[in-house]
Amino acid sequence: MNVVIVGAGRRGIVHGRAAAAFSGTEVVGVVDPDTARASALASEIGGEAFTDHRQALEMTQPQAVFLTSPPPLHVDQAIDAIGVGATVMIEKPVAFDLAEVARLRQVATTADRLVMVCQQHRYATGAARTREALAGRKIALIHTWGYRQKPDIKANWHRAWGGGHIVENQIHPLDLTRYLLGDRGEPISMYARYNESFYEKSDGWDNWDSYSVSFECKGGAVGSVATTYGAFPGIKGSWGHDIVAEGLVVKIRGHNFELLFEDGTVETIASEIDPTITIAHAFLHASRTGDLSALRQDYDDAARSLEICLAANTSAMTGHVVKLA
Numbered sequence: 001m002n003v004v005i006v007g008a009g010r011r012g013i014v015h016g017r018a019a020a021a022f023s024g025t026e027v028v029g030v031v032d033p034d035t036a037r038a039s040a041l042a043s044e045i046g047g048e049a050f051t052d053h054r055q056a057l058e059m060t061q062p063q064a065v066f067l068t069s070p071p072p073l074h075v076d077q078a079i080d081a082i083g084v085g086a087t088v089m090i091e092k093p094v095a096f097d098l099a100e101v102a103r104l105r106q107v108a109t110t111a112d113r114l115v116m117v118c119q120q121h122r123y124a125t126g127a128a129r130t131r132e133a134l135a136g137r138k139i140a141l142i143h144t145w146g147y148r149q150k151p152d153i154k155a156n157w158h159r160a161w162g163g164g165h166i167v168e169n170q171i172h173p174l175d176l177t178r179y180l181l182g183d184r185g186e187p188i189s190m191y192a193r194y195n196e197s198f199y200e201k202s203d204g205w206d207n208w209d210s211y212s213v214s215f216e217c218k219g220g221a222v223g224s225v226a227t228t229y230g231a232f233p234g235i236k237g238s239w240g241h242d243i244v245a246e247g248l249v250v251k252i253r254g255h256n257f258e259l260l261f262e263d264g265t266v267e268t269i270a271s272e273i274d275p276t277i278t279i280a281h282a283f284l285h286a287s288r289t290g291d292l293s294a295l296r297q298d299y300d301d302a303a304r305s306l307e308i309c310l311a312a313n314t315s316a317m318t319g320h321v322v323k324l325a
Helices: 010-021 034-046 053-060 070-085 100-110 127-134 164-185 274-290 298-318
Strands: 002-006 028-033 048-050 064-067 087-091 115-117 139-147 187-195 210-217 224-230 241-244 248-253 256-261 267-269
Touching: 002 010, 002 053, 002 224, 010 028, 010 034, 010 064, 010 087, 028 034, 028 053, 028 241, 034 048, 034 256, 048 053, 048 248, 053 224, 064 070, 064 274, 070 087, 070 100, 087 274, 100 115, 100 298, 115 274, 127 164, 127 248, 127 256, 139 164, 139 256, 164 187, 164 210, 164 224, 164 241, 164 298, 187 298
Parallel strands: 002 028, 002 064, 028 048, 064 087, 087 115, 139 224
Antiparallel strands: 139 241, 187 210, 210 224, 241 248, 248 256, 256 267
């Protein structure tokens, strides 16, 4: 199965290596506007270097494409990939406009092509066991925090390009919560506020400095996400995601899970493999065989996670609670 990687940055490298390591897969093209970056990754994982994705698609005719380009480019590039018959894995977010998300859905449905969004946290080693442990329990509280410096991808310094805190990064714990809890973890209202008095709007910075959102879930639980770009590297415990349930507290740090049961039992489940590799391989298997059984999310469910995050941003900009249907 021939694969093209679009975007040779940090995420493109991870997906490219995962694709190159998957049995029966050959990377035939790497695309990046930076010729040196495209050539460097192609020399490592195989394939020809391109600066134009359309040329790469036309010349290589891949069966699967990974899109790790900036979000505003995703939908058009995905439609171009579907046009040559490829399945598509897209780095989140698909887009910042739900109409664009729907446009891609229509094209993929008409062509009967698999389109996946890289919500890799669902594929962490401990995720399935944690979901099982939480099943049937009442949920009290969901709490996430992140202490970060300015994004390492400088394009994400612009909120219009990266989406801001919740779309650029905190979509992951929110999406993971939806997987772990099902309907009980489905937000029905969002209220968000932001701080932009920490950094000067200079040197290319045009983003919210800190961001906080409170939400209510269908199952009655309440939750919050608090995140900042105002920290600095090397802070211990700079990211966490906790779920307080009846007789169980779940602590998630990175891709590691700790389950604290009321009877004193503790289960610790460390990641055995980078879940980006796991989801990439699940996508490639599904693309090659048509067997979707290993997939933990379809396109519509991924779109729902994005819709929730965009609702939070709407709340932040308007100062009003946003209700979700």
